[in-house]
Amino acid sequence: MNILLAILVLGSIAAIFGALLGFASVRFKVDADPIVEQLDALLPQTQCGQCGYPGCKPYAQAVADGEAINKCAPGGEDTIKKIADLMGVEVQPLDESHVKGDVAQSNRPKVAFVIEEDCIGCTKCIQACPVDAIIGAAKQMHTIIIDECTGCDLCVAPCPVDCIEMRELPETIHNWQWDLTSIPVKQLD
């Protein structure tokens, strides 16, 4: 009898707390960002496709579905580290097979540049640009909106007359990085 009573009491306590916890978990549910959004926020948004996906979002989706985390060349080690943190996996070195051209090699940002006198206005580059950073119309000269260009390199290959090249952004006082050691001392004539 005593045992039965004990079971009953303990059982009902367990049921009450269980219900309470269940209610709390529903009531106070934290809406976390979907993992894909979080991953996408970590990627550099260059939209270059070097990872083998047609943009950063698709790669974020793929990583969420278990794709390797080391395929984004523009993001480099930093991005891999952040993704590893988020996904709770080991940091891996950058997959070299996904590094195309020299996009990832220079630390100064690059943007595409149309050599305008050579452009025949074929509009191929516009179709290649993932962020619509090229303006122009059929048989008109095309040009790149520097501020919108992500430096993805995708417009260079389709140009039939090879008039697009990647150029480093010049250093100005607006993007200059303080550097302890290398303040240039220039003497003007």
Place this chain on the structure above:
Amino acid sequence: MVESVVERITRGHFWDFHGGIHPPEQKFLTSSKPIKQLSLPKQLIIPLQQHIGREGDLLVTIGDRVLKGQALTLSTNPMVVPIHAPTSGTISAIKMSVIAHPSGLSQLCIFLDVDGEDTWRKRELCHDIEQLTNHQIIEKIADAGIAGMGGAGFPTHIKVNRQPDINFLIINGAECEPYITADDLLMMEQSNAIVDGIKIIDKLLTPAFILIAIEDNKPKAIKALQQATASIEKIKVCVVPTKYPTGGEKQLIQILTGTEVTSGQLPIHAGIVMQNVATCFAINEAVRHDTPLIRRVVTVTGQALNKPQNVWALLGTPINFLLEQCSVQNIENENQPVIMGGPMMGFSVSSELVPIVKTSNCILVPSKVEMPSAFEKESKEVECIRCGQCSDVCPSQLLPQELQWSAKAKDHAQLKKLNLSDCIDCGACAYVCPSQIPLVHYYRIAKAEIREQQQLDLKAEKAKIRFEARKLRLEKEKIARQEKHKKAAAARKAAMNKATPEATGAKSAVAAALARVKAKKASKAQVDTPDAPADLSTEVVDDQKSQVSAAIARAKAKKQLKAEAATKLSNSSDDTNKAVDVDTVETKTTVTQQPTVDDKKAKIAAAVAKAKAKKLSKNAEVTDTDKVTDNTLADKTVAEKTVNIDDKKAKVAAAIAKAKSKALAKANAKAESLNEEKIAANNVSATVTSNVTPTDHSPSNSAQAIPEDIVVTENAENSDSKNQNESLAESTPTPAMDKKAKIAAAIAKAKAKKKLKEASSVENNDQDSV
């Protein structure tokens, strides 16, 4: 609360801020000498941007003569302040030049060759500011190009624009940084003008009280201002204890009012506006005397100078001119550092030609005894010993040593947690650090990195939005295209059903007529070669035609039943027989007609075959190869016959064209213009091909070379007929042709892509192979 604060102030009681230091003042070097008026320098170098924000639009060009006070740039938005010619002269250059920036980088500067006459532009003096509306005053301040002269260079006209509920207007005359006495001297000499300036701001902002804060190490300035403000109840001169950095905005507010402006807040949120004394002086000049900001007081000091003193320097004066005026002892010394700004917050400049700008208040040329650290190339930094002195003196109550570690580790999240953004770069921590760690330098690097990162993040965000928008747009276009294709297919089917052989005949006549008109231009080029190598050229054209027709035939074959195709063939053979007569008579006309028909065919074939060619290619290839080899081996009669077959093909093609044209009714005009291009392209192709023909038709070649061509054509007709041209053109490289072919290829490719997305991959392959 405001009253209690004022009560405290009148009793001479102030609050204190955390930390602070008492570095050797060294103000005696210059504080006892009056401000010197300098002779005019030979040349002024005026940077377009002298303040926070962006530069204005240039109003002058090289060679222009400008008058003193004339605007050189135009302000296009509120964050832009204009610059003015400090004296009269001629613009000799507008180019990049090193400016007063720690990076030593260049910026666009106007070079003004001074003519020495110092002629003013027309000025409108204003004797009674009561007549001006607030709006007019603010406009005058904005037009005068006044930006905060204490150091930050924030556009003043924004700061003095009317805000509700201003409790305190604080006039900052603390000038806490060692060596600098520019504001001190200005207060001594121009106290009335400064007070007039303060009155103008008072009119604009209507604060409850005006506090003028001066450190107690400037007795003469205090006296002068007390005298000038004696009659004004609202203005209180506050003598605050000397301590560095009292002049910091947040620190001074805390000293005077006891209010702590918390992290991320602006003084205006607490009902407080602060202006520098020099700015007040400039406002008075601008509003009353219509004198834009073209000069300022600069303290030229340091023990390396024989005659350190304050000078009235025109903006744009190169510092070597100032140093000459103050007899520097050994400017030749390569290692002699020249520091712009004070010893605590300044930076060494990289060129003697760096000009004075609106925010430069001091040029410091220290001797080796005075500032040994400035002469050392190598930093004497050693490891942090965690003595904690830095956090004791930090006026922002930060943890400098923690910040330093995080800055070195580039841990931006941690830096943010430690409130790096509240660091005012005062340098107090680096001053006391026994390990000689250049702490502020690390913070500056970190701040720049964080700023850069923020910009990158912004850009990434923008790229993401644009990428998504583009995806959406492509998706929409695709749906629209599919819809169109569906409609076109339906229309084609309907037209197909109607197209009986008789109708085809009639319509082909119309099509041919149309084509002939278009070909007229093109034909001229071709007429040159019709007679002598007639056989060859027709053969060549036939080659092409047979390829094209093969494609059409294939397309047809798939669409129609085999039985139907059979009847067509019999029909066409009939046609052939009839046409033989006509053709033998009109060889010449046929020749001229050929390119046209060819043209038309190429176009139609391209449109139709693109979709179907690939699937069917294998079957057709065999038959085509047979046909073509026949053609090439055949003699004149066979050539004529193929010409006729072509005629029949033209009919078939025309039938398809009609169906097409119905669907593409809207695009017709466009297609027409395209036709012309095509003709041009074909011209190239025809001529090129005829050039190459001999090799193509050498018996050993013909069997293999030609089928290859066909295979290529089958993959993506439209672009490929051009690609072929291109490859042929390469073998006979005439630049003009090359270019034409290239252009044609490019246009065709673009066109093909638009029409048929599916074909694009194939095309790309082709392009690669080309």
